[in-house]
Amino acid sequence: ENIPLELHKVRVVQKLHLVPIERRLDAIKEAGFNTFRLSTADVFLDMLTDSGTNAMSDNQIAAMFRADDAYAGSQSFARLQQAVEEVLGKKYLLPVHQGRAAENIICRRYVKPGHVVPMNYHFTTSLAHILENGGRAAELLRDEALELKSENPFKGNMDIDKLVKCIEENGVENIPFIRMEASTNLIGGQPFSIANLMDVRRVADKYGLMLVLDASLLGENAYLVKQREAEWKENSMADIIKMMTGLADLVYFSARKLSSSRGGGICTNRLELFKEMEALIPLYEGFLTYGGISVREIEAMAVGLYETLDETMISQSPSFIAYLVREMEKRGIPVVTPPGVLGAHVDAMKFCSHIPQTEYPAGALAAAFYLISGIRGMERGTVSSVRDENGVEILADVELLRLAVPRRVFTLSQIKYVIDRMQWLYDNRELIGGLRFTYEPPVLRFFMGGLEPT
Numbered sequence: 038e039n040i041p042l043e044l045h046k047v048r049v050v051q052k053l054h055l056v057p058i059e060r061r062l063d064a065i066k067e068a069g070f071n072t073f074r075l076s077t078a079d080v081f082l083d084m085l086t087d088s089g090t091n092a093m094s095d096n097q098i099a100a101m102f103r104a105d106d107a108y109a110g111s112q113s114f115a116r117l118q119q120a121v122e123e124v125l126g127k128k129y130l131l132p133v134h135q136g137r138a139a140e141n142i143i144c145r146r147y148v149k150p151g152h153v154v155p156m157n158y159h160f161t162t163s164l165a166h167i168l169e170n171g172g173r174a175a176e177l178l179r180d181e182a183l184e185l186k187s188e189n190p191f192k193g194n195m196d197i198d199k200l201v202k203c204i205e206e207n208g209v210e211n212i213p214f215i216r217m218e219a220s221t222n223l224i225g226g227q228p229f230s231i232a233n234l235m236d237v238r239r240v241a242d243k244y245g246l247m248l249v250l251d252a253s254l255l256g257e258n259a260y261l262v263k264q265r266e267a268e269w270k271e272n273s274m275a276d277i278i279k280m281m282t283g284l285a286d287l288v289y290f291s292a293r294k295l296s297s298s299r300g301g302g303i304c305t306n307r308l309e310l311f312k313e314m315e316a317l318i319p320l321y322e323g324f325l326t327y328g329g330i331s332v333r334e335i336e337a338m339a340v341g342l343y344e345t346l347d348e349t350m351i352s353q354s355p356s357f358i359a360y361l362v363r364e365m366e367k368r369g370i371p372v373v374t375p376p377g378v379l380g381a382h383v384d385a386m387k388f389c390s391h392i393p394q395t396e397y398p399a400g401a402l403a404a405a406f407y408l409i410s411g412i413r414g415m416e417r418g419t420v421s422s423v424r425d426e427n428g429v430e431i432l433a434d435v436e437l438l439r440l441a442v443p444r445r446v447f448t449l450s451q452i453k454y455v456i457d458r459m460q461w462l463y464d465n466r467e468l469i470g471g472l473r474f475t476y477e478p479p480v481l482r483f484f485m486g487g488l489e490p491t
C-alpha cells in the first residue's frame with residue numbers, strides 16, 4: 038500500500054464538530070442544498086477548498102509578528118517584493134487582495150468588448166471578469182483532457198494547433214493575451230508540462246501576444262512536472278518554478294492558494310506592463326505597498342513563497358490526494374485520474390448516471406455526501422457554470438464533486454473516513470435525487486444560490 042506520510046507535526050489544533058445526521062439534514066436544507074452556505078459548526082471535514090485553508094507554518098506565524106504597519110513604504114512589502122523576485126523571478130509587483138482582484142485589474146486593463154482570450158481552461162472567477170469586460174474565453178485543451186479516467190500526465194496542456202487556429206480566426210488584434218492556468222483547477226487540478234508552456238510561448242512570440250500565467254497552483258504544478266516530465270526530474274523546485282514564470286510576461290496569483298495565507302499579486306519584469314496597471318491598484322485595492330492585504334498576511338505570503346520551494350511541504354497535498362484517488366478507484370468509485378492537485382474529484386455524471394445533467398448531478402452529490410458524512414465538498418459542474426445571453430443553461434463539460442485536500446490539514450485516518458463514507462454512498466447511490474434552483478444570483482451563482490430536490 039502506498040501510504041502517504043505526514044512530514045510535519047501537529048502543534049496547534051482546532052476542534053471539529055461531527056453533528057448527528059438529523060442536524061445535518063436540517064443544515065443542508067437551511068443551506069439551500071448548497072455546501073457554500075453551510076456553517077462550519079455543522080461541518081466535520083471541510084473539503085470545500087484549499088483557498089485560505091492550507092495549514093500555516095510556524096515560520097509564517099512568527100513572521101506575522103514582525104509586520105511593519107505602514108500605509109506606505111512598509112518593510113513587509115519590501116520583503117514580499119524580494120520573495121517574489123527570488124522565487125518567481127519577477128522584479129515588479131502589484132499587490133491585490135486576492136486572485137480575482139488580479140483578474141479584475143488585468144481584464145479591466147486589457148480585455149475590450151469583442152475580445153477573445155485563448156486559455157487552456159477557464160476558472161470561474163477568471164471567466165467572470167473576462168465576460169464582465171465584454172470578452173469571451175476560448176478553451177483550447179486537447180480533446181482527451183476531458184476524458185476523466187485517463188493516465189495522461191499533463192491534461193492541462195494547451196492544444197497548440199487549436200491555439201494557432203484561434204488566433205488566425207479571430208485576428209491578433211482581438212486577442213488581448215493568452216492565459217495559461219497552472220494545475221488547471223476545473224478539470225481536476227491537472228498540470229501542464231514545461232514543454233507545452235514553451236510551445237505556447239513560441240506561438241505568443243510569433244504573433245506578438247502577451248502570455249499571462251495564473252500561478253495560483255504553481256507550486257503543485259511544478260512538483261508534478263518534477264514527478265512526471267522526464268527532462269525536469271533532476272531539477273530543483275526553484276529551477277522549475279523560475280522556468281515556468283520566466284516564460285510568461287505577466288504572472289498573477291491567489292496567495293490564498295500559492296502561499297497558504299491571504300492576498301494576491303500581479304508581477305512582471307516588463308516595466309511598461311507594470312505601469313499600464315499601476316494606477317488601478319490604488320483605485321480598487323489600496324496603496325501600492327499593501328493592495329488591500331494586511332501587513333501581517335504580507336509577511337506570511339513572503340515566507341509561504343519560499344516554502345513553496347520545499348518539496349517536503351509541497352508534496353503533502355498531492356501525495357494525500359493520490360492515496361485518496363487510488364483508494365476510491367480500487368473500490369470502483371468513478372474519480373478523475375491521474376490524481377492531480379488541490380483535491381480528489383469524483384465524476385458525478387457516472388456516480389449519479391440516473392440524474393440528468395439539467396438537474397445538477399454534482400450539486401446533488403455534494404449535498405448527499407455532506408448529509409451522510411458531515412464532509413463538505415464543492416460542486417464543480419453546471420451549478421458553477423453560467424447561462425448564455427438567451428438565458429439558456431451552458432452545461433458544464435464535466436460534473437465533478439471536488440474534495441479539497443488542503444496542505445497539511447487532514448490526517449490519514451480522516452482521509453480513510455472520506456473513503457469509507459464515499460464507498461457507502463456509492464453503494465447506495467440510487468438514493469440521490471436531482472436539484473433545481475429556487476434562488477439564482479445573476480453572477481457567480483454557485484456561491485450563494487439556493488436549490489431544492491426536484
Ligand code: F0G
Nearest residue numbers: 086088135136137160162222253291293
Ligand atoms: N485562479 C485559480 C486557478 C483559482 O483556483 C482561484 C481560486 C482564483 C484564480 C481566484 O482566486 O479566490 O483568491 O480570488 N480558487 C478557489 C478554489 C476559490 O476554491 O478553487 P481568489
